Amino acid sequence: MLAKANRIRTGADYRLTIRRGVRVHAPNTITYVRRVSDATPVRFGFVVSKAVGIAVVRNTVRRRLKAVSRELLPELAPGHDIVVRALPASVQASWTTLQGEIRRAVDEVGARCMP
RNA sequence: CGGGUCGGCAAGACGGUCGCGUCGGCAUCACACCUCGUGGGUUGCCGCCGAGGAACGUCCGGGCUCCGUAGAGCAGGGCGGUGGGUAACACCCACCCGGGGCAACCCGCGAGACAGUGCCACAGAAAACAGACCGCCUUCGCGUGAGCGAAGGUAAGGGUGAAACGGUGGUGUAAGAGACCACCAGCGGCCGGGGCGACCCGGCCGGCUAGGCAAACCUCGCCCGGAGCAAGGUCAGACAGGAAACCAUGAGGCUGCUCGCCUCAUUUCCGGGUAGACCGCUAGAGGAUCGUGGUAACACGCUCCCGAGAUAGAUGGCCGUCCAGGGCACGCAGCGUUCUCGAACACCGCGUGCCCGAACAGAACCCGGCGUAUCAGCCGGCCCGUUCC
RNA sequence: GCCCCCAUAGCUCAGGGGAUAGAGCGUCUGCCUCCGGAGCAGAAGGCCGAAGGUUCGAAUCCUUCUGGGGGCA
8 A cells, every 4th residue: 555645646647657758568567657856755656447347356456556566665766656557457467466567667667776 | 854935134254464544642843823822734653443235227216505486387207006104206015906826925117998190010801890702592684404693681601810890509580690588708877785995795777799009199197497516615826818799688597498587787709727725524314122003114202322434536465274165085884776696876974185265346425215246155934745743 | 426329241330010120341152354353143141239028019119237439517
């Protein structure tokens, strides 16, 4: 789960991240990362369309993605907006699969701060 | 014991770890008012609470809010046995009628087809108002004759169809026919009895007989003003105006039309800005025990109980143990069937081991219903069959 | 939150109580041509989205679902 400060909360931010951000494809997800100023903390947003399933299924997928994001949070450099779009296949994906996909996407963009 | 039918209950438990949201408390950091406190906010810790029986579909009915009071008529829409319940309903209860079932019980958008209009394909002579294709019968004419033609009487028989103008039997007749008779079905009227009523029971009389479809238009009776919490309100913030028409209407409230009422007065078109916070926002036609009234739905009274309120949207992610139960294998015992007579097969019970292991589904203003989805279960009423006492 | 529309042949659509449901494109076969296209002739392909009801009779009327598409604030 994520605190309010770590969530993208306006439609404008979503639009900017998806249009201007770097895109990383994976079998179950598409991740968009956009660099903003260093002062703001890392913010996550999730897009789960109706094509994924009914409300219960969509909620489960979104909560899994939130849990993955929460665990990744301490490793990330501040000043990034990240939007994760869940594809219909993500219903069958296990938690470890999703975790791997997001971690790889963040690595590729270089948003992680290596200690 | 087996089968059926109706109703109700419940919607896994415990733990580890990492987290989220509202509210409350303490602390903390800046800030505003302002003068030693108050207000909202940041961060941290602690505590309480945190999805459903359908939260779903949005098919109905309400509350609530705004449209000045919620106005009139038409149009439009809904409902349709009777009586009751309810805030209201298309819901519920009881009863009536019709249909199904041995029964418990189930099913029915159940007013009107002598107010009118329309439709009834194909087949058939004829499809709604009477008529007559093949027949049957009488008379006359023609013909040696089989027969043919004309006039008339019939509707018993034939075949078609979902449906053919009462049915069966008899009298009668040239042949026939409710023409007449008996019984039956059905229609109308009157009388008596029962019921609040739909309706039921019985008797008498009449004419002998009336098609179906209103989930076709329609008629009758009853009901319905419009929009919806993104309703509506308070505060803060942002921006840029331009063009055209013009003094008697124009626009809006108000989805269609007419009238009426009210409000605003410049109006129309193009362009520009905003998408923040707070209130509404959760205790209500609420639930439970008992009592009273009622066949029941339900109503009344007393006492007790209730603690989700998010807003890119919390109520969870990962893991473990157990449990209801299910599957497979092996062993033991019982019983049944088959036969080559000690084996094969099937069923149930017990034990051991392994494996699987919860369905449908996520609040967004709130209720009452309906409809739909739902793994594995539990409890009870009633009916039928079989056996035993 | 409220509301509307659609579902018929592989595709796009007609048909609004009486048909074993029709048109165009496409597919297949044959003719034509040296070959292909075009053209001509012919054929196949549908329990009309699902279930229930009204009716003698339903793709059509009614109800409830299923799956799509769209609109408003």
